[in-house]
Amino acid sequence: MLVPATCENCNQATKIDIDLFKGRTVDCARCGKPVPPPEKFEIGAGVVVGNKYCLDDRIGESLLGEIYHGHDVTNRAEVRVNIMYDKGDADEEAATRFMQEIEVLSSLQHNHLLSATESGKDHNMFFFVTPHVVGTTLQDYVAKGRRLDEVTAATYLLAVADALRYIWTEKRLIHRDVKPQHILIRAGNEAILTGFDIAKFSGENSSNALTGLGYTIGTPEYMSPEQVQASADIDFRSDMYSLGVVMYELTTGINPFADPAQVVVLQQQMEKIPQPIGSVVQGFSVEFSNLVGSMLEKDRNDRFQNWNQLIVTTKDVLNRATRRSGASTEGNIVIPKWGAIAAAAGLLLSLSLNVVLAFLLARAL
Secondary structure, X not given: OEEEEEOOOOOOEEEEEOXXXXXXXXXXXXXXXXXXXXXXXXXXXXXXXXXXXXXXXXXXXXXXXXXXXXXXXXXXXXXXXXXXXXXXXXXXXXHHHHHHHHHXXXXXXOOOEOOOOEEEEEOOEEEEEEEOOOEEEHHHHHHOOOOXXXXXXXXXXXXXXXXXXXXXXXXXXXXXXXXXXXXXXXXXXXXXXXXXXXXXXXXXXXXXXXXXXXXXXXXXXXXXXXXXXXXXXXXXXXXXXXXXHHXXXXXXXXXXXXXXXXXXXXXXXXXXXXXXXXXXXOOOOHHHHHHHHHHOOOOHHHOOOOHHHHHHHHHHHHHHHHHXXXXXXXXXXXXXXXXXXXXXXXXXXXXXXXXXXXXXXXXXX
């Protein structure tokens, strides 16, 4: 691991391999004077991980560690670096989960997922690298009180559902933490699913559903009833429910299960039936409202029974909403039909001129 250091003689900035030169000095490239490595340092801007990825700034955190925006020192390509400190036996379970996340992300190949391009251990931490995404998360929408219209919501729903379909059908993987914070919207209005910290393979030991403290793993406001109960046979329909909560919140501006008391949130996930979207806000079709309602059924047997059913229904809802709104979706970008608008404007102008000419002719006669 390379850490920043400064020559006390000429103030030349340099980087020192903290492992290689521990207790030793390195000569300054400018004045030749010895530069000792810092006695203490913190992970942050300027640190180079794996002798290749320079951390620029901290952009967030995950359940298991921290996320940094950085760049590849060999070609300046922007990257996201996820790190987790190795605490030894004190947190062996977390280290195992982090390594599993690396294994999972390294094998993913999908347009709406971020794949890990490199991973390793450096000094006292594990790390993995993914491409950098320029954009925002749906959590930013929630924080700013922004709501999605039906076309945009159905577009994002379709993208994330397809990503979840892929990880289930190809990997038998359950995400277990689908929420606004883990859905990135990058340039081009394209949704990307992230946050595989607690993903679980189907049939994996159900003890992974609990932490050492006995708390149910996941984010209570978005957990399915079966996830709340830590069911041993949890499957893709749990992620479907969580995605339904996300869509409900992003369209109504309300998380239907939110409460200051976590125990109340968990109880409401088991019992509370949210009002249909159409009865909470205007501008949404019955079809879209029913679609999300089906995703939020308490009994998983009453939800869509495979991802393809949900995707086909969502495409139909999106096409109908697109026609109603006079917009088209190309590459997941909502684009007004300016050609139709221009034609209508031209026709209106032509009619107006004809009326004026008729009026002037009548007066002349």
